[in-house]
Amino acid sequence: MNIKKSLLLILLAFSMSLKAQKFDTLEINSSNVNANALREGSHRYLVYFKMKKDSVRTETQFWTRTIKRSNYNGKPVLEINQEWEDKDSILHIVKSVSDAKTLQPLYHSTWWKINGRTGPLKKVSVTTVDFVKNTVEHNGKLLTASEAEPQSKAIYRGYQSALGKYFLNWHTDLEIFPVLPFKQGLFFTIPFYDPGTTYGYEKVVYQVTGSAFLKGYNDQNIDCWLLEHQSKGNKEVFWISKKTREVLKLEQEVSGQFYRYKIKLGFLP
Numbered sequence: 001m002n003i004k005k006s007l008l009l010i011l012l013a014f015s016m017s018l019k020a021q022k023f024d025t026l027e028i029n030s031s032n033v034n035a036n037a038l039r040e041g042s043h044r045y046l047v048y049f050k051m052k053k054d055s056v057r058t059e060t061q062f063w064t065r066t067i068k069r070s071n072y073n074g075k076p077v078l079e080i081n082q083e084w085e086d087k088d089s090i091l092h093i094v095k096s097v098s099d100a101k102t103l104q105p106l107y108h109s110t111w112w113k114i115n116g117r118t119g120p121l122k123k124v125s126v127t128t129v130d131f132v133k134n135t136v137e138h139n140g141k142l143l144t145a146s147e148a149e150p151q152s153k154a155i156y157r158g159y160q161s162a163l164g165k166y167f168l169n170w171h172t173d174l175e176i177f178p179v180l181p182f183k184q185g186l187f188f189t190i191p192f193y194d195p196g197t198t199y200g201y202e203k204v205v206y207q208v209t210g211s212a213f214l215k216g217y218n219d220q221n222i223d224c225w226l227l228e229h230q231s232k233g234n235k236e237v238f239w240i241s242k243k244t245r246e247v248l249k250l251e252q253e254v255s256g257q258f259y260r261y262k263i264k265l266g267f268l269p
Contacts, residue, residue: 025187027203030102030166033179035078037245042066044268045174047084050259061086063262067175069100072107073132076100080172089113096172096195103179105169106131108195127196129159136196154198161200162193170194170204174262177238178245182208182225204229214239214248217266224248 026032044064048057062085070079077097084092090113097107109128128137136143136159138152145160147153168176170192180188186208193201209228213221224239233256239249250262 024185025189026181027189028168028180028191030104032181033103033168034181035101035103035179037178038067038078038175039178039244039246040067040069042268043174043246044265046261046263046265048261050261051257053259059086061091064268065174072097075106077106078103078175080175082171094171096169098169098172102166103168103176104166105129105193105195108169108171110171110196127155129195131195138196151198155196158193158198158200159195162195165191165201167191167193167201174247177227177240177247180227182227182240182242184208184210209237211242212239216248222248 042064043066044062047061047063049059050057064083064085066081068079068081070077072079077100080094080096080098082092082094082096083090092113093111095107095109096105098105107128107130110126112125114123114125126137126139129135136156138155141152143152143156143159145156147156168190170176171194173192176190180190188206188208189203190206191201192204193199206227206229209226212224212226214224216222223242225242227238227240229236233254235253237251238247240247246264247262248264250260252260254260
């Protein structure tokens with residue numbers, strides 16, 4: 001009898017644990033994002049690498065990301081424009097348009113300057129995905145399901161994987177995180193797709209691991225949520241202001257060998 005009671009108690013505890021686990025995991029959808037949390041205007045980030053934790057900074061870039069509310073095909077939208085600079089030129093330009101309320105992507109266009117490793121400019125790559133017109137264009141060519149060239153085929157397959165699903169644009173992750181309903185210990189399952197790339201739709205898990213203060217200008221102590229994402233050989237920790245919901249810092253560790261940082265700048269010279 002005691003053994004039966006013990007087994008029942010164990011099963012009950014296990015059941016309660018499962019319920020708690022379900023309660024602490026939130027699948028992000030159109031009903032639980034808060035697009036009003038986004039702050040319009042231009043925001044700039046300093047991005048750089050370190051080959052070791054205490055090494056010098058390298059591969060420095062400046063990312064300018066501008067958020068504005070506008071209309072697209074007569075529909076209220078959020079438009080996010082990105083411009084990435086390296087030491088002497090523009091290397092990446094992006095225009096992303098999403099539904100103003102749900103943030104479901106409607107349009108995404110990217111321009112890349114791709115440099116050769118040892119020589120001058122190698123090529124320019126342009127990709128446009130229009131989810132309203134249901135078209136994918138890569139370097140001036142409209143793609144179809146019958147593509148044979150490997151990269152074009154993978155880009156179109158990635159696009160197909162997201163059709164008919166609710167998803168968020170992974171290329172605008174710094175604007176997605178502010179709209180999430182933060183809570184200590186909560187796991188988010190985010191349906192992400194990076195339009196125009198060879199990667200497809202996937203659900204990605206992030207966890208609110210705690211809080212921390214980030215030292216800011218004028219000796220401000222900025223209270224932040226810590227949002228963490230881990231995958232094989234990769235760990236990312238984002239600092240997100242509790243007051244403004246802006247992403248203020250990313251520290252990313254890759255294979256325990258090198259690090260990438262994104263730091264939000266306080267001024268736009």
